[in-house]
Amino acid sequence: MNLVHLLGLGAFALGLDAYVTAGLLPVIADDFDSSVSATGQMVTAFTLAYAIASPIFATFLSASRVRAGLLGSLAVFALANAGSALSDSLPVLLVTRAFAGVGAGLYLALAAAAAASLVDKERRGRALAVIMGGMSSGTVIGVPAGVFIAEHTGWRSTLWLVTVLGFISFAGLALRLPALPATHSFSLRERAQVVTDPRVASIVGVSFLAAVASLGLYTYIAPVMATDAMGEVESITPYLWAWGIGGVIGSVLIGTLVDRVRRPYFLVVGALVLLVAALLAFRVTASIHPLIALLPIAIWGAVGWALQVPQQNDLLEARGEKGGPVAVALNESALYLGSAVGSGLGGLAFSLGRSGSVLPLWAAGAALLGLILQVTAVRTSSARRARPAPADTLTGGTD
Template identity: 55%
Template sequence: MTHTKMSRLYILVLGAFALGLDAYVMAGLLPKVAADLHTSESAAGQMVTVFTLCYALAAPVFATALAGRPARTILTTALLLFTAANALTALAGSLAVLLVARAIAGIGAGVYSPIAAATAASLAGEERRGRALALVMGGMSIGTVIGVPLGVLLADQVGWRGTLWLITALGALAVVGVLLGLPRLPAAPPPPLRERVRILARRPVAAIAGVSLLSGVASLGLYTYLAPFLADAGGIHQTLGAMWAWGAGGVAGSLLIGRIVDRTGKPYAVVTVILVLLCLAHLLLPSAAGASWALTFPLIVWGAAGWALQVPQQHQLIAARPDQAPVAVSLNSSAVYLGSALGSALGGVTLAAGVAPADLPYCTAALAAVGLLLHLVLVRAPRRARAPECLPRETAPAGDQ
């Protein structure tokens, strides 16, 4: 790959990094945001809900409306929306303004992400497509795993608004890079919403997407309220260590899962094991919170399971509907983000109803167990034989949520 092509890919990676940071850093900033806006943590947690909900539901509508325009135009529009929304978040003086800003940021992020991946694949050519996609997805993963703890650390020094100004600056840099560095490439239209709904009506696809949705509810439902959980369960008021442990597990899970699925050729069995580990990790969290060394293990397992799950899930989806693979995979992505939105919303409702933050992992473990039951009952094991052949390596994402 030429130096020019690589520099263009890194422009897309920068935008993906900003997206990954923005999507998850708000959970770490939750106590500071709630205190600054004089609201409860359960209410402030809805900023994560509206971001992920707009990513999952509203973004496909906007992406469809922009279909047919050059990729550079769509990417620039999405990044401008994302950047303006983060500036508004940094300036928000009330919860209402904050929620509106997070909704707009979610739309911008949801439009940018799939078009950036498609543009990277087009720039790289068929022989380098997998590496290009891995770079863009890796940017989002690094933004989450490394950027989030750094963002929280920055907030300790300059306040949570300072972290949002950093994300705004990253978005602005990405806008300049896209305008100056990307050629005019045609963008393939995203799958119409009607087609997504029609595919979802098929039982195998609906069951697999349902498992992804429940895993999203469990994972982000707890991650959004990680700070209150740590304070209540273990008297821990610094979330950085826990975020690093969770992030380290996420990196390991996203890097290793592809090889595991390829070598075993049994994505159904891999999903089963991952869901069991997710349940166990959440169940262990409350009792382990009293000691930092003991807490590290379930955090790492939780992070690894959450980021690893979607690769074998996509194998199963493509095996179930090889004729509609792109639609099925995009539907699964929407299910994950919808589950994330529901998780942060239900977590806030659960805490507002009087459930102690220390007990929240028991609720999320129960949801993960429901996902495991759905997987065992409605997702058929025989599909595992077809999955490896049906999924080109370049379609597998770097991670989860």
């Protein structure tokens, strides 16, 4: 296994850890004698820490200490998952999930930079694909497998699996990863300058609302499908597979479309339309028969994963060579913040006694708001911008 694949193994563990908890909510809630809404906040803790704390830590991390940051973040991630597996109360679980989110967010950002620096420029795209492929396969393969393990040996076994994978990747990188070249660090002030760009702010806003809808609902897919109105599904594994496989197909196909279509703006509009339709169809079809819902769930996963490719492309065009990566990083933070807000709102709905069957409708509403923002603010800001921002818009550093 080469170094890039060791980095990908760590990303696989991250992908598994970030999404498997959605399928474990009911069992964890029963174990702690807690409500689903309260237990669901472990997802909020993870995603909120990922969205807010990780970019701050990445900002203050010295650009010359990428290797140390990479190993340190992976160690924090693995130890936090061990703490989650050993937790004896919900508050302890929430704290350890937050630490896991910080480690995961910092690791993924540094792993992408490390993978790009370990190969020739001609192979850089494939190296980055290994990292993102690790994340997506961690969801598609790891999540159903993790839920299956949890169903037979308990939810703690799944978190121990994540811990072991994290430590294997850590040990391999600690032994074989060389010192990495320094990269440019962006200050918090520079990040603020990027987000004040109306075009960036509107694009990131669309990503945030899409994440509230897609990732927020995914957090509660198990209790949603367990309701009377959605068919009282006991085994959630086939539905997780449908969502994950749809996500892989969507993320693979969208790249070719982005390269061929001159204005990815319309791809985002189409994806949001499909997301709204899929979420509404999910609610309707599950009420008829749960198995029919597999199709809209797959479409939901496909467009949810695919949406971010044209979004990132648009951000890179908007800010140029230097500002683009910062804008993309802010977009990633918006995704996890949206996931945290979505899971928080879902937990609030359960705590207020609402049926889980209303959550797909609420999610469709959030996606609709994203669509409205796309066809108003994003379109307006794009029309006003005759050309991309100059590469030297940001000051204070070089690549």
